[in-house]
Amino acid sequence: MAKESASAKFSIVHPQAAGIDVGSRFHWVSVGQEAGESKQFGVFTKDLHALCQWLVSLGIRTVAMESTGFYWKQLFVMLQSYGMEVYLVNASFTKNIQGRKPSDLSDSQWIWKMHSVGLLPASFQPDSFTEELRTYVRHRNRLIEGAAQCVNRMQKCLTLMNLQLPIVVSDISGKSGKAIIEAILNGERDGSKLAQLADYRLKADKATLSEALTGFWRADHLFELDQHWKMYHHYQEHLAQCDQKIEEVLQSRVQVTGQAELAYDQKKSRGKNDPSFQLATYAYQLSDGVDLLQVDGVGLNLILTLLSEVGLDLTQFPSAKHFTSWLCLCPNKKVSGGKVLSSSTRKNKSRLRKAFKQTAIGVCRKKDCVLAHFYRKMAAKHGKGTAITATARKIAVIVYHMLQKKEAYQPQQLEDYQQKVRTQKIKQIQRTIRNLEVHEHELVFA
Known part of the structure; x- marks a missing residue:
């Protein structure tokens, strides 16, 4: 008697579902694997509206799409505006399958199939307030990175002229470093006069500063130093504007939620990039x-x-x-x-x-x-x-x-924590003694 072949069946979790393969120039949408159940759309605004209207006409309620770069964001928002539940899934969850030939069409059909049976979990998505704040904060971090690159290049220009300011000043973008660099760009070349511009809190003495600020002046390095100095201040101006925008967003949120009455009087020292x-x-x-x-x-x-x-x-x-x-x-x-x-x-x-x-x-x-x-x-x-x-x-x-x-x-007291660690070590030692069957006369305490 021939052995009957067994087939695994999956229950449909999302019967009215669609799968989208997101691209930079076009999107493939599938609501099944039969002819006419897959369609290609462009990325212009009218194309996105046509995509959403096609899905609404078919009665689609849930949509799964890959998180491809940042091309998914506008489509994600538009699908939500049409009342559909959107699942943004990790691309690695859909691609680790051997034997399947990858293509935009087959990817959209595969996403639809996995989403229909509930095998694609949705990624975390913040609310609109957090997403807006995220845009400003990430831009702020890029401004800080740009300013840091300018500082590194200024250090390089100074070192190439054998001005060893980074050795005697821990941060050339601080009060002393800024005063000295600004004087150099204004034409001052005397090391002893430049040393007098340092703040009194600087650990290095004036003689050491004067020696460190005596070097070989070159027009090309001075020009590059001036350019990076201006770029650094340009970044700082944009950073201040970004901080102002972030404060406006937070202040507006506090007013909307009605939490402005809570008073906070604790103070903590502010860091350099805070x-x-x-x-x-x-x-x-x-x-x-x-x-x-x-x-x-x-x-x-x-x-x-x-x-x-x-x-x-x-x-x-x-x-x-x-x-x-x-x-x-x-x-x-x-x-x-x-x-x-x-x-x-x-x-x-x-x-x-x-x-x-x-x-x-x-x-x-x-x-x-x-x-x-x-x-x-x-x-x-x-x-x-x-x-x-x-x-x-x-x-x-x-x-x-x-x-x-x-x-x-409510932190644990340090003494209690140390006593807890001590108790654990004693129990570990006792367990080792029992496992090794050590007798009392074999124990020697130094």
Whole structure:
């Protein structure tokens, strides 16, 4: 008797679904695999309206589309405006299939098929306020990077003329560095006179400064220095305008939500690239009175990144584990045959993940801090890289619970933490003694 072939059947989760393969010049849309169920549309506004109207005429309710570059954004918004539920999916979820010939048409049909049976999870998408703020903040970060490049090139110009200002001044974009560079560009060449322009708080003495500012003056390097100096100030002007725009957006949001009555009187020193406005006050008001600056190492940079990337409402993440998993800060265990093959974290270029890791690096420099002791313990056991990731995850969990539970940060006392670590080590030693069957007379205490 011939053996009957078994076929696997999937239940349809989204019966009225469509799949879109997004491109830079055209989009392929599929609502099935039969003839006439796939169609190509352009990328102009009228083409996007025609695409949405075609889907509405077919009764489509849910649409899945790949996150291809930034070409999906306008189509995503327009599909939502037509009342459809849009799933933005990771492209890696649809391409890791062998034996399928890739093409724009087949990709759209494959996306439709996987979305129909519910195999494509939707990626996180912020609300309109967070997305607007994200645009400004990411532009602000690019301005800071541009200004930093100008500073590096100014250092190069000075070094090529053997003006060793970067050696005696830690930051040439500070008060002393700016005064000296401006005097050089105005024609001053005497090292002793340039040294007198330094601020009194500078550690280097005037004689050392005078020697460092004596070099070989060249017209080509002076011209390049002048150009980068002007570009640096150009970036600073645009950075101030960007900060003003971000403040307007935050202030408008606070007024709309009615949280302007919350007063925030705590003060924290402002960093070099921190916003020029009172960001801590706006974050305190938008989070209903939660002060994230109480957490060790947390600064305005992390708060601004958190506001612009996911917002302060983390209800889309059911638990802190979901939040840290989305940030790729938790171990990604791969188990086969009962053995753990790998437990390293997933690779990710998330700006928020980077901000949490930078915060962890700042925490490790502290002394009397539980998070700093946790970092040192992890670094001694697993190395600095793993310790930074583990500390960043712990900070992310603290921030999540503070925002979700609307409670203040209550750190564990350092003495209690040290006693807990001591108790754990004693239990580990006792367990080792039992496993090795060590007798009492074999124990020697130095």
